[in-house]
Amino acid sequence: MIEPIGERINGMFKDIRIAIKERDASVIQDYARKQTEAGAKFLDINVGTAAEDQCAAMKWMVEAAQDAVKTALCIDSQKLEVVKAGLEVCKNEILINSSKADPEALDVYMPLAKQYNASLICLTINKDGVPQDIDTRVSIAAEILGKALEHDFDISKIYIDPILLPINCDQKQATMMTEVYQQIKLMSDPPPHITVGLSNFSQGTSEKSLLNRTILTMSMAAGLDAPVMDVLDEELMNTAISAEVVMNSFIYSDSFLKAGKSMLTGN
């Protein structure tokens, strides 16, 4: 079953940026509750550029969110010290977002994740930057799994992000990605999870929700199971549930949308 990562508690959104500056916990908590009720398995927590002291802001956001919900938190920063600040105060289950695939990075992040019993998003990005083809993404994913074995890191707690580029940036990438997902899913048993920033695909386009639904359906059929996404887009969530029932993940009934939502929310 899909594990949606709610994208909304992110300083790149104006209302979150203001809430961080004003330390208005109610805004964070409102999105924490709404996204949880919508079926988010994880809540992404990202300070963005909204604070001078990003470590303090991350701590405050994590504490605000976990005061409102028991939902797992996705501690999201490119800076190790900001991630560490979030980890120090987090009482909920944790997904770290993210480590690059350089051995030196994984040698820091994997032990750190283990220390907090956290899951870990690993980007298929190394010193050469974002790969543009299938083979490089797949071979970097294999290196990540190799490192996981070396660190005795549970593969089922690895979330590989093979980097989905916007359709208006490189249109041929979407079809390539489905092959990337399929190959990664075959790499181990149990396989790692696969995540991407779904909204990234449609950024700057005129039909965001439609394009998000289309790429989500195609990607889920190929193995994507933990997208960072707009869980408050009800049509998008219904599409995800519909994809699961079509893939026979749970038994069809006339009330499959309700049943699927119950499975996601645990209610």
Place this chain on the structure above:
Amino acid sequence: MIEPIGERINGMFKDIRIAIKERDASVIQDYARKQTEAGAKFLDINVGTAAEDQCAAMKWMVEAAQDAVKTALCIDSQKLEVVKAGLEVCKNEILINSSKADPEALDVYMPLAKQYNASLICLTINKDGVPQDIDTRVSIAAEILGKALEHDFDISKIYIDPILLPINCDQKQATMMTEVYQQIKLMSDPPPHITVGLSNFSQGTSEKSLLNRTILTMSMAAGLDAPVMDVLDEELMNTAISAEVVMNSFIYSDSFLKAGKSMLTGN
């Protein structure tokens, strides 16, 4: 690009049944125009059980439709004599729907289709009935293509229908079908087209349009390119166009829905 087959001129629909009985051509012609404007590449013409003299009814329906539009017609009957009646009067481009895969059936339908320069839908059904697994469907498809070579029948005019069963009948079939499509597409170059009765998938369910959109997107990604479908469902058609642009079939622009519709309608 997808070649939608408009399903609406079919005696199983009450308004068409009445129109056939009353020989009211305006109903047929209205659906012929509306489906053409919506992007149908073919218009299915099926008498159903609406007439005692099905041959006469088929002739009348074909003549009514081609008086209104130049769109290719999909002459649809399980009875050879009814198909022949439609062929005799049809002036538009033709897709015959359908032949079973028994050698004796193909030896009749392939020469007949060639005689009228028609394309031909071939079901992966033989004397043993509807196959329940991937391998039997694929091997019957291979037999169809073998027969096409024997009859010097242009493979690009073959439309293979591997039989999509309703989700509430056998839920695990949908995922199997994507593998069937992929394997059939690899069988020859150029490959045959692949068709299914899309609405059949969701018949009797509570979320027809959502399930149709989901199965269409997944199936197109695997090779389905000529579904018999409800082309008057605008959200479904937008989903098809969205799937094409995600698969890089035409260049993305902010007006891709309009561009895709223009490609389908030729306007």
